Amino acid sequence: MDWQKPFSPLKLASSDALPSLAVANLPSWSAITMVGDDKKSYLQGQVTCDVVTLDEQTSTFGAHCDAKGKVWSVFRLFHHNGGYAMFQPASIIEKELAELKKYAIFSKVEMAQTQEMALGVMGESATAFIDTLSSQGGDVRPIQGGTAVKIDAKRWLLLVDAPCAEKLVTESQAEKVSQELWTLYDIKAGLPLLNAEQQNEHIPQALNLQALGGISFSKGCYTGQETVARAKYRGINKRALFIVQGAAESEIDANAELERAVGDNWRSAGKLLASYRYTDGQALALVVLPNNLDLDTKLRLKDQPDHEWTFASLPYSLEDHD
Template sequence: MNNWNQVLTQEQESLGATQLATGFVAAVTDQGLIAFTGEESASFLHSQLTNDVEHLGPGDVRLAGYCSPKGRLLASFLMWRTDESIFLQLPRAIQPAVQKRLQMFILRAKTKPADVSEQFVTLGIGGGDAEAMLQNWFDALPAKPFSKLDHPLGTLLRVADAFGAARYLWLTSPETASVAAPVLKERLAVGGNEGWRLSEIHAGIPQVGPGTQEQFVPQMVNFELLGGVNFKKGCYPGQEIVARSQYLGKLKRRTALASIADAAAAPGAEVFSPADPEQPCGMVVNTARNGTGGVDALVEMKLEALEAGDVRFGSASGPALQFKPLPYVLDKLDV
């Protein structure tokens, strides 16, 4: 019998919005996973991350950021817990350095981080057909975005909706994935990392990676709008700057969803406004091929450029960004 990898990675497609909205499955292989285990794991992470970890419940899934002392994001995580561990999912490309940095601050705290990326197969499933497909294995599904359930067949996380439909991450064993993969492939479009990233972009979920570390205060990438920042918790690195941006109304930048007719657009690339052609007005946060020869992207930029509606990729004479609606409202902070 073919294993899950052969079934779901040999025929990956460059999916478009229509396929994602209908139903898709993606082998998510570019994400790493850190497990913190020990009785003081929650209190340690609570002191390091932008979100509340001490009150993270067994059915909760949350976004969280890890900032430099200057309040700039070094990493962004999807976070959940079991009875034994707290898990942080982030790009594999930055996981070793981020894990090492966190470990430096553990000191005497009773917690130990471990790279558990290879212990699970991660399948991303979404679109209108997702729920019916998952009911082949699960009697019940997480009822709302950012919730989870644990099951003998693995952990099922419901993440942010996209295209008006639910999306799930199923962390399971290679054996279970090998049984499920042919069934999923028969009914759903197969997308891989690129398809999953495209669905994340249309859900408005930013992810900090190699090209964008230390570039953004959390609010610049809409992180607090997604529940990724808790302003009532105690201190963490950069907390004063993050709070000042929130309460003193100093933030003049936000992240928007747009299509760019240039397949070379990548995280960290700059965008420009013709009104001020000499200086970049923003930066690309995340991209994924959209099936039309270009990319869809989350792009951080000055609010005045976003409001003007004319933003170009690469230079003031580059291709114009075609803006699309986000699934949530941008609460502008330029007061």
């Protein structure tokens, strides 16, 4: 479609200011939508977040786990078109949707991957732009063709039908950028991302869900709850999501391996969940690592061993937020 052609990578150095208003098509993101009389009760019994108390003007992080507490999906949940939307990377949806449907045969609920488009609105002027689409307040707003969801002070997600997406993009004066800028915002915010290769590997606390309000420890039973509760009350979780930074002379592979220094040797520490490389060769990444590493631990990419990496500060505490 012609209107999608203008989205081009933003040539951004690590010292450059971000655009005051940019919009990105997000083709690597999608959502599972859920409708039906039993949608609330069914979802409540499947995921870590409290669906029952989620009002129509608020979104929440959540995770869907297997019986052992390993995460199939990390998502942002919000009310959408009379039902719910679970916004997440498109690469994990096929497996996640199959798992989510397993026990739905006895419930009045329909779920599917949406055909709608995801657009990311970014920058200092993002909220002012959203205000032109909706006169309502709140962090989740119905708009023509779909829903607008506030991510943070400088970012909104739009989940809308294709005609609405085309209209928004062609009529907007925002800079049209590719989805890498959205990834950069996610990394700098330390937001949990999961890709298909790392599905079913981590418990929710290893992705910092407890620090971001994505786990309710007071709701009823859900799949994997025993492991999640044990991680909290017995302190068995030994990993966390971190932001790391360093130099990279070439593009960084998906799921690139990060190593840590142990004496004079290097040992595997974890695989990157997401990364962003600036035009000046500086880079940022998200990675799950042991949560007891010293913050001065030396790190490096296994396939780019000439550059040392370091920890960057998370913009939030890793303590429980429930």
